[in-house]
Amino acid sequence: MTAPREPDGRVGPAPDLTPFRPRWAPVVGVVLSILVLAGVVLLFVFVQPNAATRLGIGDYLLVVVVAGLLLGILWRQSSxxxxxxxxxxxxxxxxxxxxxxxxxxxxxxxxxxxxxxxxxxxxxxxxxxxxxxxxxxxxxxxxxxxxxxxxxxxxxxxxx
Missing domain, CATH: 2.30.29 (PH-domain like)
Structure with missing residues (x-):
């Protein structure tokens, strides 16, 4: 007697097709994303314009763009x-x-x-x-x- 064939024609039981995902990468990604967002908020709240720090709209946009790039990389690594x-x-x-x-x-x-x-x-x-x-x-x-x-x-x- 031979082993039963699966619907795909293979002999024997089909292996588990559950997707592979890392355990720790998503956790680290979420923690680092929270830190990046908190850092941006803290920067915008606590860096007050004065004689030494004159931040213009371009500076704020640059911070947002860099933070967005970091969040994108962290999301991709987490997924x-x-x-x-x-x-x-x-x-x-x-x-x-x-x-x-x-x-x-x-x-x-x-x-x-x-x-x-x-x-x-x-x-x-x-x-x-x-x-x-x-x-x-x-x-x-x-x-x-x-x-x-x-x-x-x-x-x-x-x-x-």
Whole structure:
């Protein structure tokens, strides 16, 4: 008797397709965002114009623009993720989102000396998966193992 086939044609039970997200990056992002906003408010409230500090509208706009850029970076860092589907993996990192088919992923590498998991791709490139961060400890090791299981399950050609 053979193992049952899944709806996608694979043998055996389908692995967990829950998205990968870091535990601490969103917490740090929220705390730092609050500090940036508080700093801007404190600057606007407590820096009073005098002979030494003459702030014009351009100065205030510059502060708002810099604070906005910082908040954007913190938001992006807080929202890193890797979303698996039966067709592939969408990796959202700080600088962009990359969509991969499972067959493009050769292996998953992760160890305590790495900041985050890394994918080895069929074209020889590597892609960081910032959603699996070593700062998350054992949780990250389990996530890397689950991602490797997904690559193993979906990345190979279907049996005829």
């Amino acid at each position: 890193v993720s890797a979303t698996p589907t039966p067709r592939g993996l969408a990796v959202r990192n700080l600088m962009g989102t990359t969509r991969l088919e499972w067959a493009q992923i050769v292996s998953v590498r992760f160890s305590p000396d790495r900041a985050w998991a890394q994918l080895d791709l069929a074209d020889g490139d590597q892609l960081a998966v910032m959603a699996i961060q070593s700062a998350d400890g054992e949780r990250a090791r389990h996530a890397a193992a689950r991602l490797a299981a997904l690559v193993q399950h979906y990345g190979t050609a279907l049996d005829a």
